[in-house]
Amino acid sequence: MSDEVVTVNKFTSALCALGLGIALAGSVNAATGSNAIAERIKPLGSVCLEGDDSCGGAAAAAAGGGARSGAEIYTASCAACHAIGVAGAPKFGSAADWGPRAANGMDSLLANAINGINAMPPRGTCATCSDDDIQSAIQHMLDNSQ
Template structure:
């Protein structure tokens, strides 16, 4: 046992630093508002996502093929009754979800998206589906 203690004591500062860096955790969990982790995670993405980016990242999985009764992107007939309900209704359904007709999960499962980003995605889909 003494041999192990002596060998650890005999390490140089650079060797000790190397060992310390190798035994560090692989990652770190930072919660929103925790300033001890460096920059805020929201700023790491480069700012707010466009409607097209949100659509391509979260919405197209269902809206490109009509999964779960989702109106297909670009299908004016499928969107017409929904558009007639007004954008506020579309926004509410997209943000809160809609489960009585098919399956529209809240925020299309993009929980990192802000309400404004979801609204931009709705606007993008509506603009391209009229």
């Protein structure tokens, strides 16, 4: 009788250990999975064009003071949409996208960028961008989209 109880206990603890092992393996898998998902859904804002050395730290540091270059402002505030044409945004580097718009002149482009137009948010959501900042970012896109 008591032998039987011992056997049952051993069996139960073996089951417990097995269960724990599965639970641990399961949570490790889940963690790996969510990292992979985070990597896949990371913001488009981290797009950094080849040959542009103003990405990351440099652009952020420059935001503190002094004039920022059009490239820096573009990378920090506009590339998220304009690099790949999100929601119909004219694509960086595309003469076909920018040509007809450029024909309206800088004043018109600037006014639309400042006020927003359709899916283009006012100032591209850059609250700290001055009108001059917006203009130099537009000029940077135009210069590189001919």
